[in-house]
Amino acid sequence: MYKLLIRPIFFLFDPEKIHHFTFNMLSFLGKVPGIKAIWKGLYTTKDSALKRTFFGIDFPNPVGLAAGFDKDAKLIDELGCFGFGFVEIGTLTPKGQPGNDKPRLFRLPEDRALINRMGFNNGGAIDAVKRLKSRKSKVIVGGNIGKNKVTPNEEAFKDYEIAFEALYDHVDYFVVNVSSPNTPNLRALQDKKPLAEIIQKLQVINKTKPTQKPILLKIAPDLTDGQLNDIVELVNDVKLDGLIATNTTISREGLTTDSKKVEAIGMGGLSGKPVKDRSNEVLSYLRKALGTDYPIIGVGGIMSPEDAIEKLNAGASLIQIYTGFIYEGPGFVKRINSKIAATMA
Numbered sequence: 001m002y003k004l005l006i007r008p009i010f011f012l013f014d015p016e017k018i019h020h021f022t023f024n025m026l027s028f029l030g031k032v033p034g035i036k037a038i039w040k041g042l043y044t045t046k047d048s049a050l051k052r053t054f055f056g057i058d059f060p061n062p063v064g065l066a067a068g069f070d071k072d073a074k075l076i077d078e079l080g081c082f083g084f085g086f087v088e089i090g091t092l093t094p095k096g097q098p099g100n101d102k103p104r105l106f107r108l109p110e111d112r113a114l115i116n117r118m119g120f121n122n123g124g125a126i127d128a129v130k131r132l133k134s135r136k137s138k139v140i141v142g143g144n145i146g147k148n149k150v151t152p153n154e155e156a157f158k159d160y161e162i163a164f165e166a167l168y169d170h171v172d173y174f175v176v177n178v179s180s181p182n183t184p185n186l187r188a189l190q191d192k193k194p195l196a197e198i199i200q201k202l203q204v205i206n207k208t209k210p211t212q213k214p215i216l217l218k219i220a221p222d223l224t225d226g227q228l229n230d231i232v233e234l235v236n237d238v239k240l241d242g243l244i245a246t247n248t249t250i251s252r253e254g255l256t257t258d259s260k261k262v263e264a265i266g267m268g269g270l271s272g273k274p275v276k277d278r279s280n281e282v283l284s285y286l287r288k289a290l291g292t293d294y295p296i297i298g299v300g301g302i303m304s305p306e307d308a309i310e311k312l313n314a315g316a317s318l319i320q321i322y323t324g325f326i327y328e329g330p331g332f333v334k335r336i337n338s339k340i341a342a343t344m345a
Contacts, residue, residue: 002329090144276301287315
């Protein structure tokens with residue numbers, strides 16, 4: 001029904017406006033008695049074979065929602081009904097910011113892809129905490145944190161510290177995002193020295209807490225082998241709990257969409273099917289370098305249950321979806337989990 005009826009209608013309208021419309025619709029429907037129970041019944045897969053434990057957290061299944069979909073933690077309870085093993089909010093910055101100028105989200109249906117240059121638009125970490133405090137769902141929540149656009153890179157660690165402290169009591173794990181292509185100079189923080197400073201300062205705060213929260217790093221698919229080697233060294237030096245591979249790409253290679261349309265869209269991160277192969281290459285490289293047990297969340301280009309299996313075979317401990325959820329609809333998570341469970345039978 002979604003792909004035959006709902007998606008064609010949604011795709012007639014501006015992507016960002018439809019995103020907000022969908023959020024408002026899910027929020028409204030979620031207040032109707034019994035609706036959430038119906039969603040859970042339709043979209044949740046319960047199978048003990050799907051359970052995973054990584055960095056001290058027990059995941060009911062390995063399929064998560066990637067950051068960017070619910071930036072401000074507005075739909076945690078609703079999204080928890082769609083079968084996800086975990087939901088990642090953000091990217092959240094210390095202060096709210098409007099993000100880049102609109103339009104900033106674009107569909108490439110021919111490539112089953114999206115291009116976005118949102119620019120960390122969010123209401124700020126403190127604002128998100130208000131909603132996290134009132135949530136009823138027990139779904140595992142990750143907090144993806146970044147720096148404000150106006151904060152210079154040499155002071156970026158302060159923004160990550162502020163967001164970390166604000167969210168600490170309300171999320172289950174953290175993700176340091178220095179890999180978005182849509183905040184000027186942010187990716188420069190992926191260099192070993194500034195990145196080590198950010199992680200080390202967060203670890204200092206972490207050690208002062210009664211219970212420490214896992215800290216993960218989200219990396220870009222556009223890193224060279226040398227940069228990936230630096231990430232591997234960093235993992236060992238600062239005791240990172242895990243990696244997320246990968247974010248969106250700035251590459252436009254291999255697209256079938258008319259080149260004039262792509263050029264007209266301009267800058268932004270590409271997600272969806274075109275990023276799958278490179279994302280899997282990075283994932284495989286890291287898996288070989290870090291060994292079989294190190295937690296790596298694989299994300300990028302999962303557009304079918306078969307893609308999910310391929311991602312797991314490439315070395316992912318857990319996986320996340322975003323663009324595939326938009327193209328495939330609410331039943332996508334269940335189809336993936338069913339496929340994973342079937343391969344383990």
